[in-house]
Amino acid sequence: MQKRRGRTGRLRRQRRSSDTRGVNESYRPEFIELRKWLKDRKFEDTGLVPACFPGTGRGLMSKTSLQEGQMIISLPESCLLTTDTVIRSSLGPYIKKWKPPPSPLLALCTFLVSEKHAGGQSLWKSYLDILPKSYTCPVCLEPEVVDLLPGLLKAKAEEQRAHVQDLFASSRAFFSTLQPLFAESVENVFSYSAFLWAWCTVNTRAVYLRSRRKECLSAEADTCALAPYLDLLNHSPHVQVKAAFNEKTGCYEIRTASGCRKHQEVFICYGPHDNQRLLLEYGFVPFCNPHACVPVPGEMLVKYLPLADKQVHKKMSILKDHGFTENLTFGWDGPSWRLLTALKLLCLEAEKFTSWKKVLLGEVISDTNEKTSLDMAQRICSDFIEETHAVLRKVSDMKEREVLLINQLTLVEALRMEELRILQASAEIVSSLQASFL
Numbered sequence: 001m002q003k004r005r006g007r008t009g010r011l012r013r014q015r016r017s018s019d020t021r022g023v024n025e026s027y028r029p030e031f032i033e034l035r036k037w038l039k040d041r042k043f044e045d046t047g048l049v050p051a052c053f054p055g056t057g058r059g060l061m062s063k064t065s066l067q068e069g070q071m072i073i074s075l076p077e078s079c080l081l082t083t084d085t086v087i088r089s090s091l092g093p094y095i096k097k098w099k100p101p102p103s104p105l106l107a108l109c110t111f112l113v114s115e116k117h118a119g120g121q122s123l124w125k126s127y128l129d130i131l132p133k134s135y136t137c138p139v140c141l142e143p144e145v146v147d148l149l150p151g152l153l154k155a156k157a158e159e160q161r162a163h164v165q166d167l168f169a170s171s172r173a174f175f176s177t178l179q180p181l182f183a184e185s186v187e188n189v190f191s192y193s194a195f196l197w198a199w200c201t202v203n204t205r206a207v208y209l210r211s212r213r214k215e216c217l218s219a220e221a222d223t224c225a226l227a228p229y230l231d232l233l234n235h236s237p238h239v240q241v242k243a244a245f246n247e248k249t250g251c252y253e254i255r256t257a258s259g260c261r262k263h264q265e266v267f268i269c270y271g272p273h274d275n276q277r278l279l280l281e282y283g284f285v286p287f288c289n290p291h292a293c294v295p296v297p298g299e300m301l302v303k304y305l306p307l308a309d310k311q312v313h314k315k316m317s318i319l320k321d322h323g324f325t326e327n328l329t330f331g332w333d334g335p336s337w338r339l340l341t342a343l344k345l346l347c348l349e350a351e352k353f354t355s356w357k358k359v360l361l362g363e364v365i366s367d368t369n370e371k372t373s374l375d376m377a378q379r380i381c382s383d384f385i386e387e388t389h390a391v392l393r394k395v396s397d398m399k400e401r402e403v404l405l406i407n408q409l410t411l412v413e414a415l416r417m418e419e420l421r422i423l424q425a426s427a428e429i430v431s432s433l434q435a436s437f438l
């Protein structure tokens with residue numbers, strides 16, 4: 001592509017970079033403290049500074065341009081918070097005594113709560129001070145906000161809440177053994193809200209780092225490490241990075257495979273996640289995510305079939321047996337192949353029913369089958385659009401009434417708005433496919 005060299009191009013470039021340019025926050029006392037703390041632990045500056053960005057909030061900005069393959073950040077092992085850190089701490093003897101052994105995740109959460117409580121006495125204070133005070137993962141959302149999430153996400157959000165509540169309830173006996181370490185009652189130190197904060201800290205910020213198995217911890221995978229400073233890097237689906245612990249240098253290193261311009265936000269990629277997964281695991285919704293999609297629950301397809309169809313149950317059980325009731329989606333490029341295939345099977349005419357295997361293999365059975373399945377896709381899509389509009393209206397009403405929930409509602413609104421855009425793009429694509437059968 002030809003480079004724009006004229007005044008218009010220059011202006012457009014300037015405008016684009018000022019749209020995304022962050023406000024440097026390295027002068028803030030908590031970041032000055034954190035850098036001192038990191039320096040004492042042999043961290044070497046790589047030219048990233050904390051900044052606040054218009055679209056993504058707090059993140060890291062590069063002071064220089066970064067070339068492909070260049071190191072973004074290299075964090076010495078002494079800066080990492082792992083289960084080894086926990087076992088070496090005053091919690092270690094209590095963990096070693098407790099049976100059945102606590103999980104690696106519980107060990108990390110217990111350490112975070114305990115260090116947070118220690119305040120100025122904690123060796124990790126400089127890190128703890130820059131951690132968010134609260135989180136926006138669904139487990140932290142009010143039930144009336146969770147109710148506004150799309151069905152499948154709502155179910156996962158409720159599972160997440162039940163999982164954290166169970167973990168907390170089943171850990172209380174262990175927490176009570178830690179009383180000798182605290183002047184205050186452990187009931188107060190290890191409150192549900194303190195535990196939830198710790199769980200979200202690990203869930204949204206930990207990097208993947210496999211630790212060797214420890215006898216005093218349960219057999220669950222020990223793969224989470226908190227990486228101060230490095231965990232200020234936000235996610236972009238458009239970048240590629242290489243991240244791993246380097247045994248030779250003894251550092252956790254991240255290299256960019258995409259490059260980055262001077263004074264721009266440096267991103268890493270948390271994985272090729274769709275928006276519902278990013279909201280569930282990390283509590284945010286990006287704009288224009290190429291991996292975003294709108295899931296269609298397999299069980300609901302049956303309601304789009306004519307009541308007179310005698311093969312409905314057989315068709316549904318074939319779909320179930322062949323895994324075609326899951327991962328059915330609308331995306332930016334229309335209904336997924338799996339969704340269309342499931343619909344084609346459901347729309348099979350009675351006399352063509354014996355061809356069901358061919359449908360699952362992607363063969364075209366008849367023009368009628370192609371057309372009726374597209375019509376069904378269009379009906380589902382338009383029902384989803386209608387439902388999304390209705391929820392968006394509800395969110396907008398609630399935003400006026402429930403001022404305290406405004407941030408949570410804005411998050412749901414962002415998800416629903418992105419889903420609406422995807423559904424509208426899908427509806428257009430289905431329309432153009434339908435047109436070829438007119």
Ligand SMILES: C[S@@+](CC[C@H](N)C(=O)[O-])C[C@H]1O[C@@H](n2cnc3c(N)ncnc32)[C@H](O)[C@@H]1O
Binds near residue numbers: 056057205232236281
């Ligand atoms: C590892 S931390 C990144 C640093 C974080 N922004 C901070 O201020 O501490 C992950 C969290 O950052 C936020 N985040 C990451 N990528 C984002 C993005 N592209 N847009 C908005 N928020 C993002 C989410 O709240 C997520 O849970």
